[in-house]
Amino acid sequence: MDDVGRDGVEGRGAASERLARGAQRFLANLGAAAVAEFRLPSGRRLDLMALLPDGTLWGIEVKSGVADLAADRKWPEYLDWVDALYFCVDPAFPLALLPEQAGVMVADSFDAQVMRDAPERRLSAGRRKSMTLRFGLVAGRRLQGRDDPA
């Protein structure tokens, strides 16, 4: 049995993966690079960290449903590490529930679309530098692990 419940409803994990895949494809079309499960210096993991071609850093938190959002009291901490934070949700998600400090992206498996821009809170130059370095190290090491698992 994969991640589909007894009643045929898609589980939270499968739904999140599907939405994250759509968001990653959308970002790839922007020329951005996105890394899943990106560990911040605080120790928390962002669902996706995206580096845009202009150097902007977007954090993207995938929410499979209202319960998933309600259970997350930690998301405001992500605001300190990105230029913009987005929630990525299914088209059926009641968008009015999503907090205004973040933007909104609606996704399916194949693509995503920004429904509401995030209020930009530009990172300081020093933090941008350290986060861009971290992005390169995380992405490069993970790529190397895929190509040479030994």
Place this chain on the structure above:
Amino acid sequence: MDDVGRDGVEGRGAASERLARGAQRFLANLGAAAVAEFRLPSGRRLDLMALLPDGTLWGIEVKSGVADLAADRKWPEYLDWVDALYFCVDPAFPLALLPEQAGVMVADSFDAQVMRDAPERRLSAGRRKSMTLRFGLVAGRRLQGRDDPA
């Protein structure tokens, strides 16, 4: 027939891959991330571009043998894009032939070792910023291509 000639001698491609793998493992042990076939803004491709945890960028050119080095008249151009350039060679390579503007790394399939430090020519702040961004974009997009080839 793989990349081994009729007389049992390892071909240039196989030798280069072996040395590059050793260099990548050495770099991973330093906490660095390395990306193979890294395209520079000039259009040329470095065999390996490494991002070190302190933000330093190393270019690494793998030379399978003396003929491979002799055939390369382009390597001085790489100096403009990195803090340090290294040649990575087999232990049997006559090290005295390697130019002094670059450092020397000796490798096998499993590891590598720096035999001579590269003279550091620090990148300007602007170029470091743009190259670190490029590194993140290249590594992140390539990782995404591995995980979602569609």
